Amino acid sequence: MAKKNNIKLAIGGTTVFKLFLVVGIVLISIVFIWYTLDVIGQLKSDAEKMVASYVKLWQLAANDNTSGGEVQIIFDEVIKKANFPVVIAGLDHQPIFWRNIPNIEDNDPSPAARAKVIKLVEKMRHDYGEIPLKYNDQVISYFYYGDSPVISQLRRMPFIEIGLVLAFILIGFIGFQNIRRSEERHIWVGMAKETAHQLGTPISSLMGWIEILQSQCETGIPAAGNQPELNTAEITAQMKTDVDRLQRVANRFGQIGSRPELREIDLNKLLEDTGQYFRRRLPFEGKGIQINCHFSPLPVMAMNGELITWAVENLIKNALQAVDPEKGRIEINSAPAKDMKCVVIQVIDNGSGIPAAYARRLFRPGFTTKKRGWGLGLTLARRIVQEYHKGKIFLVRSKPGETVFQITLPVQEATKKKTT
Ligand SMILES: Nc1ncnc2c1ncn2[C@@H]1O[C@H](COP(=O)(O)OP(=O)(O)O)[C@@H](O)[C@H]1O
Ligand SMILES: [Mg+2]
Known part of the structure; x- marks a missing residue:
């Protein structure tokens, strides 16, 4: 019984291997993605904590200063060192200051830049919410922030990883396919040649016998005339051997492919x-x-x-x-x-x-x-x-x-x- 299973395993080996490969790739991808998401999660919570401290600082500073004009200085001093995108918007949610936004100059006054920032604010609000900045217990503006460059890069990682894995599978698949095709081509050509080769010998032999018999019919001289050991019975026996061989060849090709x-x-x-x-x-x-x-x-x-x-x-x-x-x-x-x-x-x-x-x-x-x-x-x-x-x-x-x-x-x- 054990023997039977062994043989089965050996035959199905390539299928088992392929399955193993696919499961392996999927597991590795899941682990990678899970790990990346975990790192992103940690970085995000770090970023959130940092932002919370910034906001606290900001509010402290703003409350200590009676002048709203200090906002700009505080914003510069407190937020300057942050590397994540930050936008301060007014009560009407229109951006007033911004910095660290990829591809947009800090506080670029052009309408195009503004439009982009307004769009970004929506995304920031969706991702992290809006933080009201208070002055003397009155909301005076809103604070928005986004992913730091590291987080945005890491966010892309799972897609890059999945893309790479898919590309890898695709290349492997195309490679396999090509090998299979070229093998199939070889098999076709080889089979055709093998058939021609196997049929060739008995056919030419049969043609020889037929020629001898034909000349016997035409001339009336028994085939044994020049080769005394060949009487008609002998010739038919030889022809039968050749036909048997042809039969065997035909059988062989018939067996291949079917059970x-x-x-x-x-x-x-x-x-x-x-x-x-x-x-x-x-x-x-x-x-x-x-x-x-x-x-x-x-x-x-x-x-x-x-x-x-x-x-x-x-x-x-x-x-x-x-x-x-x-x-x-x-x-x-x-x-x-x-x-x-x-x-x-x-x-x-x-x-x-x-x-x-x-x-x-x-x-x-x-x-x-x-x-x-x-x-x-x-x-x-x-x-x-x-x-x-x-x-x-x-x-x-x-x-x-x-x-x-x-x-x-x-x-x-x-x-x-x-x-x-
Ligand atoms: N008994 C043998 N001695 C030396 N080489 C061999 C022997 N059997 C097979 N080979 C090698 O294996 C190759 C593949 O054999 P085969 O599949 O029968 O194809 P082919 O005979 O058409 O080359 C041969 O070309 C030869 O190099
Ligand atoms: Mg050979």
């Missing part, structure tokens, strides 16, 4: 057949290459034979391309894991090896070091093994002279799949 059917199969036989298929092709690939199989008895398991063959073929093809045509050695091994919960398939070659720098990128769509490669073999193999069989495929180790790829297929998972 493939899993059946109990003899995996060792399947591996043996795959090895045999490549052995027959060795005269074209390299005469000195040997393909050897070492199989241990395996538990019965459900899988899609066509797709697993395809995955193993891709590993063998890579091995064939990596080894020396004269003394290449390829091994196809199978064995059950110690706990019998999975079977292990290894494809080992004594070829050029894979530089460590490439090892992480091997399974990415489009990654290839070959002139005529399209970097899809391992991607496809991984899709088949991981997505369709809930197994694992990875490079065990590689150095010049020894490269080991491994496929691990879970036994119970596959059998369960079949019975449900």
